[in-house]
Amino acid sequence: MEIKIFNFEPHGDSRGQLIALEENKDIPFDIKRVYYMYDTTPGVARGHHAHKHLEQILICVHGQCKIKLDNGHEIEVVDLNQPNKGLYVANNIWREMFDFSDGAVLMVLASEYYSEDDYIRNYDEFLKFIGGK
Ligand code: TYD
Secondary structure (H helix, E strand, C coil): CCCEEEECCCCCECCECCCCCCECCCECCCCCEEEEECCCCCCCCEEEEEECCCCEEEEEEECCEEEEEECCCCEEEEEECCCCEEEEECCCCEEEEECCCCCCEEEEEECCCCCHHHEECCHHHHHHHHHCC
């Protein structure tokens, strides 16, 4: 499976680092929504779903976590451990987020507004959905 990781260029100087992300430049889609997870309960995994259309970039802006991506044929696990690293997650990919470090903040940039209709929350349904493509 092709894993697309963006290494964003920080504007660093003696004061520290700053990263700026612009839609359709640094991020390959219109950014319609931003959400983030924090205070994640130790040991929990989140996600466990796919999207029919939504594209996302995941950035662990503080701390670290792991992302499991499953296209129905292959599984890859990506470590998100730097605030300048963005993981692109396309549609039709089953994803799980886990192993959140203490204080981790996982920020997600999304190409669409929130829509429950776009979710596939059952793994067998996901396999059926991509099988029909
Ligand atoms: P959920 O899909 O369970 O999160 P995860 O993918 O991390 O398992 O979402 C948690 C709750 O937040 C659920 O009630 C839906 C709501 N939610 C929104 O209202 N807007 C959003 O953009 C997202 C991602 C979730």
